[in-house]
Amino acid sequence: xxxxxxxxxxxxxxxxxxxxxxxxxxxxxxxxxxxxxxxxxxxxxxxxxxxxxxxxxxxxxxxxxxxxxxxxxxxxxxxxxxxxxxxxxxxxxxxxxxxxxxxxxxxxxxxxxxxxxxxxxxxxxxxxxx
Amino acid sequence: xxxxxxxxxxxxxxxxxxxxxxxxxxxxxxxxxxxxxxxxxxxxxxxxxxxxxxxxxxxxxxxxxxxxxxxxxxxxxxxxxxxxxxxxxxxxxxxxxxxxxxxxxxxxxxxxxxxxxxxxxxxxxxxxxxxxxxxxxxxxx
Numbered sequence: 110x111x112x113x114x115x116x117x118x119x120x121x122x123x124x125x126x127x128x129x130x131x132x133x134x135x136x137x138x139x140x141x142x143x144x145x146x147x148x149x150x151x152x153x154x155x156x157x158x159x160x161x162x163x164x165x166x167x168x169x170x171x172x173x174x175x176x177x178x179x180x181x182x183x184x185x186x187x188x189x190x191x192x193x194x195x196x197x198x199x200x201x202x203x204x205x206x207x208x209x210x211x212x213x214x215x216x217x218x219x220x221x222x223x224x225x226x227x228x229x230x231x232x233x234x235x236x237x238x239x
Numbered sequence: 240x241x242x243x244x245x246x247x248x249x250x251x252x253x254x255x256x257x258x259x260x261x262x263x264x265x266x267x268x269x270x271x272x273x274x275x276x277x278x279x280x281x282x283x284x285x286x287x288x289x290x291x292x293x294x295x296x297x298x299x300x301x302x303x304x305x306x307x308x309x310x311x312x313x314x315x316x317x318x319x320x321x322x323x324x325x326x327x328x329x330x331x332x333x334x335x336x337x338x339x340x341x342x343x344x345x346x347x348x349x350x351x352x353x354x355x356x357x358x359x360x361x362x363x364x365x366x367x368x369x370x371x372x373x374x375x376x377x378x379x380x
Contacts, residue, residue, distance in 0.1 A: 111280040114259020115287020121252035122288070123295040128244040130304030130311055133252065135341040140365045151245035156344055158249020163257045163348045165250070173257035175350045176265035179336040188357040190332025191339060192364025197372070198325020199313070202339040203252075205326070207288050209313075211296035216315060220322055224330035225271075231334025232271040 122208050125155070134204020135159075136195035194224075241306040253345040259284040262345050264337030271334055321372075332364075 122133040129151060142152040163173040179187060195201040198220055200209060205224075209217020260266040260280050269278030304310055333339050338346070338357055346354035 111259045111283035112287040114255040114257070114261065115284035115289075116291050117251050117255030117258065117287075118261075118284065119288035119291030119295070121248045121255060122292045123299070124244060124251065125248040126296065126299055126304070126310065126312075127302075128305045128307075129241045129248075130307040130309060131245075132312055133248065135339075135344065136365070139340055139344065139362070140369075143362055143365070151241050154242045154246040155249035155252075158246040158251075159253030159256070159341065159345050160249075160347045162250050162253025163262070163345060166254055166257050171258065173262050173345070173349050174260070175263050175346055175353075177336075177350065177353050178265060178268065181356065184336055184338075184353065184357050185360045187332040187336035187338065188343075188360025189364040189367070190328050190335070191343075191357075192332075192361035192366075193368045194325045194327070194329030194332060194364075195340060195361075196325070196365040196368035197321050198329055199322065201329060201341070202333070203341050206285070207292055208296070210289060211292040212300075212312065213293075213297075214313065214316070216313075216318060216322055219318060220326040223323055223326035224333060227327045227330025228271050228334035229273055231331050232268055233274055235335065236268075236272055236275055 118203075118207065119211075122203070122211070126208075132204060132208045134200050134208060136192075136201040137199075137204055140196060198224075244306065252341065255284075255288075256342050256345045257349075259287075262342045262349065264342075267333075267337035267339075267342070271337070325368075 125131045125133045138152045138155055200220060205217040205220040210221060256262045261284055266278060266280055270281035343354055343357050
């Protein structure tokens with residue numbers, strides 16, 4: 110399933126580009142929606158679609174599994190960092206990691222290498238050192 | 240019409256995140272845990288996504304979208320400090336909880352309270368970064 114899921118994620122990015130000419134960067138889509146930059150429009154539609162997906166899959170007998178290890182304070186801190194970092198670095202896993210790499214953008218390739226490396230080091234420190 | 244297309248893209252994206260396991264922080268952290276009990280699942284997610292998106296993006300390069308005047312894609316190519324610092328801060332947050340923005344939204348339908356808490360914090364972080372950037376820009380003028 111990981112491979113099929115990945116293909117679907119790539120296909121979604123291409124649909125958004127081919128029809129709407131938009132990049133599927135979720136941090137940008139969400140921050141644009143929150144700031145109400147040009148009304149709700151396509152951003153709200155995309156967000157609602159992505160929230161509705163697991164509900165539809167559950168009806169088909171494939172509910173998504175979510176296991177949370179982080180405590181509430183860690184979730185809050187992680188959320189703040191993810192939001193701050195994606196806004197400052199102009200992208201997240203979908204915008205830099207999928208769309209940016211697919212454009213062969215040097216900025217996105219570098220950003221992806223940096224956030225992957227820092228995330229791997231963070232998990233190493235949390236799980237094996239602290 | 241472009242609203243419908245966006246909803247469809249969101250639906251496929253959310254289904255992909257759910258089916259691939261990317262929506263599950265335990266799977267994400269298992270992938271990032273190289274020296275522990277490494278779970279390679281997300282490598283296949285990345286490979287599957289890029290196998291479709293790289294050739295597709297190259298094919299569509301500069302093409303007029305079906306429902307828009309032109310593509311709205313980033314054009315910057317410079318490597319600057321905010322990019323690197325932002326990516327590093329993002330990676331730290333991602334490694335702490337195993338949640339990034341796309342899965343956070345999709346998770347709302349599966350674990351609403353946890354997802355909402357994360358999304359509120361993430362939104363505060365985004366607005367904080369924009370505020371900080373404005374302050375710094377103002378001081379430089």
